[in-house]
Amino acid sequence: MIDNEKTLKNKQILKNISSALFAVALVLGAVHVGMAQESEDAEASVSAEVLSVLSIVSTADVDFGNISATTDEAVTIDPNGADHAYLGTEYSVGQFTISGGQDTEVTIWFNSEATLENGEGGEMTFTANMVGDPESENQSTAVAVTTDADQYSLSNTGNFYLWLGGDLGTLDGQASGNYTTDEGIVVNVEYN
Secondary structure (H helix, E strand, C coil), rough: HHHHHHHHHHHHHHHHHHHHHHHHHHHHHHHHHHHHCCCCCCCCCCCCCCCCEEEEEEEEEECCCCCCCCEEEEECCCCCCCCCCCCCCCCCCCEEEEEECCCCCCEEEEEEEEEEEEECCCEEEEEEEEEECCCCCCCCCCCCCCCCEEEEEEECEEEEEEEEEEEEEEEECCCCCEECCCCCEEEEEECC
């Protein structure tokens, strides 16, 4: 009988343990369900604006024409097309056209000097002076463009126009010859 009582007691203990484990499992399940009901989420949208290809094209070179070897003042081409000094009869202002996205901001910068050589040891320094405007017909009122990487707005058609002038300084017995640059004024442009 002692064995039967022990067996009954063991069965009762197992039944109590099983009931307790079942109760714990129910509580844990309820907590887990309660946690799942407490979660929230958020979403971030992703977007991008792809701009038109940005390009710059040189449409005319700076040409001082035939100039004297000696001048009283600096030989100058005015990029606005008004105040030239000591130029030949046929000269040209340099021109560039920037094309890109409509009404977008760009940064423009360029080197301020270039060396001209005649191939026989003669040299002159060209100091650049540039102006720009979003409209091609506004050369005479275009604003100064500096070498400091300033920002400018392209037009509603996506263009910006640059005019390049500058000076060669005052000439005093400059050696004769056809002077050209190995590397002229390089204009850089990038979107902001």
